[in-house]
Amino acid sequence: MLDLGIDIDVWPWIWLGLAVVFALVELTFIGGTFVLLPFAISSFAAAVLAFYDVAVEIQWTTFVVGGAALLFVMLRWVRGFLSDSELPSGAGADRLVGTTGIVTVAIEMGDSGRRGRVAVGGEVWGALSSRDATLPVGTRVRIASMVGTRVIVEPINSEGTETPE
Numbered sequence: 798m799l800d801l802g803i804d805i806d807v808w809p810w811i812w813l814g815l816a817v818v819f820a821l822v823e824l825t826f827i828g829g830t831f832v833l834l835p836f837a838i839s840s841f842a843a844a845v846l847a848f849y850d851v852a853v854e855i856q857w858t859t860f861v862v863g864g865a866a867l868l869f870v871m872l873r874w875v876r877g878f879l880s881d882s883e884l885p886s887g888a889g890a891d892r893l894v895g896t897t898g899i900v901t902v903a904i905e906m907g908d909s910g911r912r913g914r915v916a917v918g919g920e921v922w923g924a925l926s927s928r929d930a931t932l933p934v935g936t937r938v939r940i941a942s943m944v945g946t947r948v949i950v951e952p953i954n955s956e957g958t959e960t961p962e
Contacts, residue, residue, distance in 0.1 A: 801853075808853060812844030812860070831875055835867030836860070893917055893940045893948060900924070904932040904950070915940075915950055923947040 803811070819837035827833065842863055843856040896917055904913030904926045915924040915938060926932055927941050927949050938950035 805850070805853070808856060809844050809847035812840050812847055812856065816840035816844060831871040832868070835871055836864035838867055839864035891943055893922070894942060895940060897937060897939050897953065898922075898948075898950070900932050900934055900936040900938060900950075903934050906931050911947070915948055917948065924950050927951045 816837045819833040819840060823830070823833040823837060839860045843860040846856050846859055847853075898915040898917035900913070901916045901921060902912055902914035904915075904924050906926070906929050908925055911923060911925075913924040913926070913932070914921050916922075917940060923946060924938070925944070925947050928951070930952070932938065932950070932952055937953050939953050940948045941951050942949045
């Protein structure tokens with residue numbers, strides 16, 4: 798029998814305390830990593846066993862093996878979740894380059910007032926024309942590049958090709 802010099806009636810409280818400490822550390826310091834959460838759960842399970850006077854060896858086995866098994870399962874789940882939620886290529890606003898949009902506020906030649914707007918994927922962006930041409934409302938455009946928070950657009954015709962200059 799495992800004898801650590803601890804009274805058998807104290808083990809349930811040790812396991813509960815350990816479960817609370819692991820859960821609090823997981824939530825406050827390393828939140829969302831799922832490293833200590835499995836061991837908090839297995840500590841709680843060991844506490845339940847201790848309240849029913851199950852042998853200390855079985856409590857420890859539940860804590861160590863159960864925590865390791867839960868950690869393995871959670872890491873596989875998190876890895877699968879992360880691979881399913883890949884971000885689109887490009888970072889930030891650069892993901893818009895190559896997509897098409899519609900002019901919602903006319904883009905004037907030179908656009909010194911920077912009033913031109915384009916709707917792209919449910920978002921409205923400030924826009925400048927890549928050519929010295931006025932683009933009226935409703936014109937289909939392709940995003941050529943980004944400059945700061947503005948998209949640089951090129952007009953496209955109804956067949957989906959660029960309009961010649």
